[in-house]
Amino acid sequence: MRAGSILVLAAFALAGFNALAPSPQPPATRRNILLITLDTTRADRMGFLGSTRGLTPSLDAFARTAVVFTHAYAQAPITTVSHATILTGTFPPFHHVNDFGSPLPASVPYLPALLRDAGYRTAAFVGSLILDPRNGTAPGFDRGFDVYDAGFRLRRPGDDRYQTVERRGEEVTARAGQWLASAGGGPWFLWVHLYDPHDPYDPPSDLKKRFTAAPYDGEIAAVDRAAGHLIAAAGATTFVAVAADHGEALGDHGEDTHGMFLYEAELHVPLIVRVPGLSTPGSRISSRVRLADLAPTLVEAAGVAVPPAMQGESLVRLKPDATDADRPAYAETEYPRRAFGWSPLTAWRADRFLYVRAPKPELYDLIADPNAGRNLAAGRPRIVDGMQRELDEFIRKSGGAARATGRESTIDPDLARRLAALGYVSGSTPPASGVDAKDRIALANALHAAQMEVDDGAFERAIPLLEKVTASEPNVKLAQLQLGVSRAHQKQYARAVQPLKKATALDPEDMFAHYELGVALYETGDLKTAAGHFEIVASRMPKWADARYSLGSVYARIDRVPDAGRELRAALDLEPRHFRANLLLGRILTLQGDPQRALPYLQTAADVQPSNAEARQFLADAVSRVKK
Numbered sequence: 001m002r003a004g005s006i007l008v009l010a011a012f013a014l015a016g017f018n019a020l021a022p023s024p025q026p027p028a029t030r031r032n033i034l035l036i037t038l039d040t041t042r043a044d045r046m047g048f049l050g051s052t053r054g055l056t057p058s059l060d061a062f063a064r065t066a067v068v069f070t071h072a073y074a075q076a077p078i079t080t081v082s083h084a085t086i087l088t089g090t091f092p093p094f095h096h097v098n099d100f101g102s103p104l105p106a107s108v109p110y111l112p113a114l115l116r117d118a119g120y121r122t123a124a125f126v127g128s129l130i131l132d133p134r135n136g137t138a139p140g141f142d143r144g145f146d147v148y149d150a151g152f153r154l155r156r157p158g159d160d161r162y163q164t165v166e167r168r169g170e171e172v173t174a175r176a177g178q179w180l181a182s183a184g185g186g187p188w189f190l191w192v193h194l195y196d197p198h199d200p201y202d203p204p205s206d207l208k209k210r211f212t213a214a215p216y217d218g219e220i221a222a223v224d225r226a227a228g229h230l231i232a233a234a235g236a237t238t239f240v241a242v243a244a245d246h247g248e249a250l251g252d253h254g255e256d257t258h259g260m261f262l263y264e265a266e267l268h269v270p271l272i273v274r275v276p277g278l279s280t281p282g283s284r285i286s287s288r289v290r291l292a293d294l295a296p297t298l299v300e301a302a303g304v305a306v307p308p309a310m311q312g313e314s315l316v317r318l319k320p321d322a323t324d325a326d327r328p329a330y331a332e333t334e335y336p337r338r339a340f341g342w343s344p345l346t347a348w349r350a351d352r353f354l355y356v357r358a359p360k361p362e363l364y365d366l367i368a369d370p371n372a373g374r375n376l377a378a379g380r381p382r383i384v385d386g387m388q389r390e391l392d393e394f395i396r397k398s399g400g401a402a403r404a405t406g407r408e409s410t411i412d413p414d415l416a417r418r419l420a421a422l423g424y425v426s427g428s429t430p431p432a433s434g435v436d437a438k439d440r441i442a443l444a445n446a447l448h449a450a451q452m453e454v455d456d457g458a459f460e461r462a463i464p465l466l467e468k469v470t471a472s473e474p475n476v477k478l479a480q481l482q483l484g485v486s487r488a489h490q491k492q493y494a495r496a497v498q499p500l501k502k503a504t505a506l507d508p509e510d511m512f513a514h515y516e517l518g519v520a521l522y523e524t525g526d527l528k529t530a531a532g533h534f535e536i537v538a539s540r541m542p543k544w545a546d547a548r549y550s551l552g553s554v555y556a557r558i559d560r561v562p563d564a565g566r567e568l569r570a571a572l573d574l575e576p577r578h579f580r581a582n583l584l585l586g587r588i589l590t591l592q593g594d595p596q597r598a599l600p601y602l603q604t605a606a607d608v609q610p611s612n613a614e615a616r617q618f619l620a621d622a623v624s625r626v627k628k
């Protein structure tokens with residue numbers, strides 16, 4: 001049998017099957033499904049796609065049992081956007097998840113929900129806060145999952161990255177393996193997300209030495225190993241799909257990481273699918289396909305009806321090696337606008353061309369120029385016009401239905417705060433300025449590098465980078481905010497005020513910026529202005545205990561003691577063991593001559609931080625006053 005003919009066979013088998021049994025297959029006969037997504041994984045690091053670096057022995061072995069799609073494309077270089085596409089089988093203009101924190105609309109078809117409705121047990125194990133529906137930036141992604149293993153939290157200075165914002169692939173795999181061991185006969189659908197190749201590049205200890213010079217490659221080797229363990233654990237009869245959500249630029253077109261550009265380095269991704277009994281081991285399909293095609297493929301392979309709202313096309317029907325089977329691939333990134341107020345980008349891959357819609361449009365012949373090095377746009381206006389028309393037509397046709405969730409109206413202020421603390425943009429989208437990201441990519445790199453330093457608590461290294469960014473792009477809220485936060489962490493409160501003021505001016509809805517400004521003003525002694533900013537935060541985010549505490553503490557210092565008591569009690573209603581709120585309220589009551597009422601608060605403070613001298617001293621003072 002010819003290599004590559006499996007999907008034709010699969011098509012016949014499924015067509016025949018559907019004709020015989022139009023109603024869904026009964027759950028007992030359904031196959032288990034394992035979906036592995038590799039974050040930030042470049043296609044050119046895969047042995048099965050021609051890499052000679054030797055990073056992927058497990059995936060290479062798996063590829064020999066499966067179908068490899070050699071020209072698969074992501075629809076966005078952003079984790080949440082791309083995963084929304086993978087899991088819904090729809091394009092970004094339809095699912096409207098266009099950045100971190102955009103909620104996944106309930107109306108969009110969703111692979112786990114479809115499979116659960118069809119009798120599957122469903123579980124997700126993700127490797128990053130970025131895909132945490134509750135504490136992170138992926139609200140709505142847990143729909144249809146019986147188990148969604150995330151539970152990440154923000155990292156404070158001194159915290160271990162792998163105990164807070166991220167888990168290594170081996171740990172994610174171990175957790176998923178435990179679930180698998182208890183999953184019984186099935187059918188089950190398991191999605192495992194391996195985050196390791198995302199920067200910072202920090203391979204696990206046993207691979208560190210081998211990859212000192214190329215730590216990104218070390219992360220690829222780590223996910224290869226983790227994926228191999230999972231595939232083995234899933235068993236030989238399980239449907240398995242492995243895909244990357246996007247690649248990594250590593251300097252391509254000047255970008256360090258990903259998010260800004262839509263070239264091959266960011267969007268050409270590995271994709272392997274194994275459908276036992278239907279696939280010819282080792283087949284290769286060279287037609288261009290999209291990650292949006294994966295969900296309908298898995299739904300169809302499971303014998304479940306593909307909902308009409310799914311926009312991707314099942315790969316099951318793809319004719320192998322047909323010269324005319326290329327599917328045009330759409331891609332977008334809102335990140336330049338969300339982060340910088342620059343123009344967003346869209347891309348259209350059709351025939352041999354890549355067209356990038358940008359203030360300065362780009363056209364590349366990917367056959368003659370696979371690295372997209374020679375922009376032909378100026379000399380080929382008719383091709384540019386044609387590509388642009390197709391792109392517009394695609395957006396018009398694929399957009400629409402799920403428009404209910406305008407991001408600005410639904411973003412949760414608490415989520416906005418967490419996003420800001422993570423270094424992601426949140427709140428209102430600045431209008432696009434018409435700046436072309438390719439003209440300012442060095443600044444984007446500098447801001448990203450600064451965020452990584454902030455994340456590591458290396459504020460002294462972040463500050464000069466952020467000063468450089470804010471000097472040339474003063475209207476980037478994120479840069480101003482991070483500069484203010486970094487200076488405040490270095491106790492340069494007076495110097496933190498100006499960038500924080502600028503951040504609140506650029507986005508008056510950013511409560512995190514107001515809060516940080518309040519703290520800086522408080523520390524510089526401008527208590528009245530500090531109170532004003534804390535009042536804004538407390539009124540807009542009344543359930544944020546730290547904000548209520550901060551407002552109470554500033555009231556206490558400007559002789560508004562009853563107001564202070566009210567805010568401190570509000571903080572304690574939200575967080576009964578809030579150390580500073582207990583300490584301050586207890587102290588106020590003591591000084592007001594009511595040490596009896598102060599005692600429980602001071603006792604709690606002393607319990608929460610037994611080694612804190614002030615807590616012990618205030619408690620002892622209250623006790624001695626009660627005795628008098």
Ligand SMILES: [Zn+2]
Nearest residue numbers: 039040079245
């Ligand atoms: Zn990603």
